């Protein structure tokens with residue numbers, strides 16, 4: 001077992017049943033021993049997304065899938081609208097810029113949700129303004145759970161705005177998929193990007209994407225090419241035409257088999273039960289710590305159930321991070337980007353949402369407050 005209990009915003013600790021799968025001999029990424037495992041993993045992922053869209057499992061971190069989605073769907077020289085309220089929203093802008101796509105950022109204050117009504121007004125104004133026709137808006141991209149602030153953005157309402165303007169929507173659901181419901185078909189999400197090692201509770205190593213028919217055809221028609229591996233056309237070709245295996249390169253089969261185990265665990269507990277475990281972990285941690293004088297950073301109505309972000313002050317300070325690591329073998333996360341030195345972040349994903357973990361955390365924090373009070 002690891003020396004540390006991880007309450008980080010990622011990575012997260014995973015169940016022993018999932019780790020055990022990683023210890024099995026390496027499977028080839030082709031042939032009759034593997035293909036049923038692969039097919040059953042993508043089926044389980046479709047079920048987790050409530051979708052009949054294709055699922056791609058792409059080796060790499062979540063970022064490789066965001067990169068692939070933005071670069072494949074949107075031609076260079078056009079505009080992508082990015083409502084942003086944190087570090088990972090900015091990351092989407094950086095990816096767009098790297099492809100020669102103009103990010104139209106709609107900024108919202110840190111710790112507050114993206115307001116769908118504001119997004120609607122600004123897109124309408126932009127489309128109506130004559131000087132914009134040179135580089136039209138081609139898509140909307142947003143972060144669902146902004147893990148730098150602990151806000152869960154109102155994705156359903158924002159997707160609706162995208163549909164009103166017939167814009168495809170690309171969602172960074174890396175910090176939320178598996179921790180909160182994302183019915184991809186019902187909400188009309190064109191590309192939903194996530195990873196195994198946050199709320200699904202499986203090891204890192206691959207990214208997960210659901211791709212709508214519209215997203216496939218936009219990538220097909222994109223006049224700009226974006227490399228080979230991270231161009232969705234390469235993945236489409238392999239899914240349709242390749243006979244040996246339906247992806248362009250080697251897969252980390254151990255990671256995918258472990259991912260399958262983790263999703264099976266979720267469905268055997270029950271998906272609603274799995275979601276409510278995050279909520280009760282959040283309540284337990286927040287009730288206890290707010291009682292001790294901690295202040296939640298995000299607007300509480302929009303606080304994500306998988307992560308608690310607290311504001312630092314003279315009493316609740318960054319010393320807690322080292323204290324927990326050195327005295328209790330517990331890892332939590334510091335602030336990111338602009339919020340460095342202003343907040344700390346406590347994840348309750350994977351094993352960290354379980355009672356045995358939470359008891360250790362709360363005990364560790366209590367001793368910190370006792371040892372540092374005078």
Ligand SMILES: *Cc1c(COP(=O)(O)O)cnc(C)c1O
Pocket residue numbers: 009010061062063064088143145146147172173174175195
């Ligand atoms: C963790 C996280 C990422 C980064 O994911 P990688 O797998 O490290 O690329 C991106 N966006 C959000 C919202 C995240 O929480």
